[in-house]
Amino acid sequence: MSAAVxxxxxxxxxxxxxxxxxxxxxxxxxxVALDGVDLDIRAGEFVAIMGPSxxxxxxxxxxxxxxxxxSSGRYLCDGEDVATLDAEARARLRRDKIGFVFQGFHLxxxxxxxxxxxxxxxxxxxxxxxxxxxxxxxxxSVGLGERAGHRPNELSGGQQQRVAIARALIxxxxxxxxxxxxxxxxxRTGEEILALFKQLxxxxxxxxxxxxxxxxxxHCDRVFVMRDGRMHEEEAA
Amino acid sequence: MSAxxxxxxxxxxxxxxxxxxxxxxxGVIIGIxxxxxxxxxxxxxQAEIDKLVSGLGxxxxxxxxxxxxxxxxxxxxxxxxxxxxxxxxxxxxxxxxEVQYVAGSLRGSAQVVFAxxxxxxxxxxxxxxxxxxxxxxxxxxxxxxxxxxxxASKPVILGDSVRRELFGDAPAVGQSVRIGRVPFxxxxxxxxxxxxxxxxxxxxxxLVPLETGRRRLQGSTGLPPGAVQQIAVGVAVADDLAYVQxxxxxxxxxxxxxxxxxxxxxxVRNIAEIVATRTQTTRLMSLLLGAVAxxxxxxGGIGIMNIMLVSVTERIREIGLRMAVGAGPTDIRRQFLxxxxxxxxxGGIVGIAIGIVGALLVGRLGTLPVALNGxxxxxxxxxxxxTGLFFGYYPARKASQLDPIEALRQQ
Numbered sequence: 198m199s200a201a202v203x204x205x206x207x208x209x210x211x212x213x214x215x216x217x218x219x220x221x222x223x224x225x226x227x228x229v230a231l232d233g234v235d236l237d238i239r240a241g242e243f244v245a246i247m248g249p250s251x252x253x254x255x256x257x258x259x260x261x262x263x264x265x266x267x268s269s270g271r272y273l274c275d276g277e278d279v280a281t282l283d284a285e286a287r288a289r290l291r292r293d294k295i296g297f298v299f300q301g302f303h304l305x306x307x308x309x310x311x312x313x314x315x316x317x318x319x320x321x322x323x324x325x326x327x328x329x330x331x332x333x334x335x336x337x338s339v340g341l342g343e344r345a346g347h348r349p350n351e352l353s354g355g356q357q358q359r360v361a362i363a364r365a366l367i368x369x370x371x372x373x374x375x376x377x378x379x380x381x382x383x384x385r386t387g388e389e390i391l392a393l394f395k396q397l398x399x400x401x402x403x404x405x406x407x408x409x410x411x412x413x414x415x416h417c418d419r420v421f422v423m424r425d426g427r428m429h430e431e432e433a434a
Numbered sequence: 435m436s437a438x439x440x441x442x443x444x445x446x447x448x449x450x451x452x453x454x455x456x457x458x459x460x461g462v463i464i465g466i467x468x469x470x471x472x473x474x475x476x477x478x479x480q481a482e483i484d485k486l487v488s489g490l491g492x493x494x495x496x497x498x499x500x501x502x503x504x505x506x507x508x509x510x511x512x513x514x515x516x517x518x519x520x521x522x523x524x525x526x527x528x529x530x531x532e533v534q535y536v537a538g539s540l541r542g543s544a545q546v547v548f549a550x551x552x553x554x555x556x557x558x559x560x561x562x563x564x565x566x567x568x569x570x571x572x573x574x575x576x577x578x579x580x581x582x583x584x585x586a587s588k589p590v591i592l593g594d595s596v597r598r599e600l601f602g603d604a605p606a607v608g609q610s611v612r613i614g615r616v617p618f619x620x621x622x623x624x625x626x627x628x629x630x631x632x633x634x635x636x637x638x639x640x641l642v643p644l645e646t647g648r649r650r651l652q653g654s655t656g657l658p659p660g661a662v663q664q665i666a667v668g669v670a671v672a673d674d675l676a677y678v679q680x681x682x683x684x685x686x687x688x689x690x691x692x693x694x695x696x697x698x699x700x701x702v703r704n705i706a707e708i709v710a711t712r713t714q715t716t717r718l719m720s721l722l723l724g725a726v727a728x729x730x731x732x733x734g735g736i737g738i739m740n741i742m743l744v745s746v747t748e749r750i751r752e753i754g755l756r757m758a759v760g761a762g763p764t765d766i767r768r769q770f771l772x773x774x775x776x777x778x779x780x781g782g783i784v785g786i787a788i789g790i791v792g793a794l795l796v797g798r799l800g801t802l803p804v805a806l807n808g809x810x811x812x813x814x815x816x817x818x819x820x821t822g823l824f825f826g827y828y829p830a831r832k833a834s835q836l837d838p839i840e841a842l843r844q845q
Binding site: 259262264265284285288289291292293297303305307316317319320321322325364370415 | 760762839
């Protein structure tokens with residue numbers, strides 16, 4: 198495996214220190230979702246974050262993905278401190294640093310695969326012509342060059358997830374964040390998708406995979422386990 | 435995203451539910467069309483009044499008989515008797531220097547006959563200043579000369595409508611016509627004035643000298659000597675109008691020996707006052723019409739807001755996804771605002787087309803005058819865009835403030 202072995206935290210694309218998240222603080226409904234999580238992921242790593250539901254892994258994913266801000270602690274996303282950013286700035290950070298892959302694919306049903314893949318470029322200011330060619334290239338890199346004109350409902354689940362991965366890669370973000378990417382797929386198709394992630398890692402992408410499935414996590418270089426809002430263990434793959 | 439692209443995305447989104455989009459536009463279409471038709475009618479009416487003002491002149495006073503109490507205290511009709519005469523007209527001319535024109539007149543109705551053609555019209559017995567006061571131009575022939583006003587000769591000047599009815603395209607000057615049973619010689623014809631401010635045909639008239647009219651056409655109903663029905667007064671400077679009005683009233687009260695506290699037996703009417711009242715009425719009408727039209731536009735706007743709110747709720751997952759891939763609140767707000775504006779813009783364009791057709795139809799079929807101009811259309815276009823912006827803002831803001839985590843979780 199070609200896992201990055203650098204030890205300097207400053208070179209980490211994801212650097213979290215004492216990360217905490219409390220919902221409805223000060224009320225009876227107060228929930229401590231994250232309780233002092235430390236996490237360092239370096240460029241080019243393929244890591245899994247595991248944990249049962251309610252363990253805080255979704256909260257962690259939202260924080261890593263710059264969808265939310267922490268209540269306490271520090272999170273540097275590719276060197277940028279997220280805590281101080283407003284919604285507009287966080288959107289820009291997501292656009293430039295994060296590629297999301299969801300369990301339910303989240304493709305827009307009325308658009309072709311090509312337009313779905315091209316969607317994120319609309320918020321960057323890439324010219325329409327360049328968007329078309331880049332989206333086509335991205336589809337080809339996930340093995341769907343022939344299916345560019347198809348709508349999501351004309352594609353299989355595995356193909357839809359490939360389209361979603363192509364979309365996540367289109368702005369060349371340093372972090373690829375996948376939330377149960379194989380959860381909606383049968384095991385054979387799931388293996389194919391995981392193989393695709395490994396391929397992407399070899400090309401230099403950092404992949405963070407959130408899953409509750411130990412078999413899936415076994416494909417990764419490093420595995421973090423969340424339990425009751427704490428990053429409990431770190432096992433070797 | 436460029437503005438062009440935001441618009442293209444909006445077109446794509448609206449096409450996905452085109453019937454709903456079209457129905458939502460309908461509200462704006464009706465509103466904008468109503469605004470155009472209503473404002474056109476309002477402006478048309480105002481234009482008619484302006485024409486009336488310029489036709490009558492704003493520096494003119496009309497002196498007519500006042501109402502008089504009969505023996506039992508019952509009011510008699512104002513025109514049922516004659517309190518004014520040529521001497522009063524002369525006195526006004528001589529004693530009030532601000533007065534430029536004075537013309538007493540009599541009028542009545544009569545059948546005018548030429549050869550086998552005849553035409554029922556009204557005649558007016560006039561004094562020389564009448565032509566200047568009324569703004570009459572001679573088309574053919576000449577005005578009456580000094581001898582004509584003596585009452586011995588029987589000359590007549592025909593209004594354009596009467597000339598057309600009796601002579602068609604044949605020359606009228608020099609011909610002999612009968613008014614009632616009295617033969618007259620046509621000495622001139624008047625240039626057409628067209629429809630008056632109250633919709634009457636101003637050209638349906640024949641003019642004779644005052645004395646001739648009194649002797650030959652008024653009949654022997656026992657007129658006081660020199661009696662006139664009305665004295666028209668033209669003031670050189672419009673600002674003097676109120677002052678001259680007071681002077682005339684004082685002069686006539688003195689001449690008629692009316693004691694202080696007694697009622698006048700004459701009435702001085704200020705045309706400008708009448709027109710001002712009418713203008714005010716029209717303004718009010720325009721305002722009401724505009725208000726009705728605006729209400730329909732507001733209803734259309736509420737329709738847009740309603741549909742946009744539904745659309746935001748329906749597309750919450752799309753919004754969440756767009757946010758996840760990098761759309762900021764501004765991008766989301768812009769997108770939904772663009773959709774609302776597109777609905778109202780399309781509605782505006784169709785509404786303008788229907789409004790123009792509607793205004794033209796009203797002008798052609800109806801009795802209401804219509805003035806359609808670019809200003810009205812530009813205003814309507816502006817209104818339609820403003821409607822989209824105003825009513826689209828809240829739903830767009832709501833979409834932009836969604837929490838992407840919640841939005842993505844929505845099934």
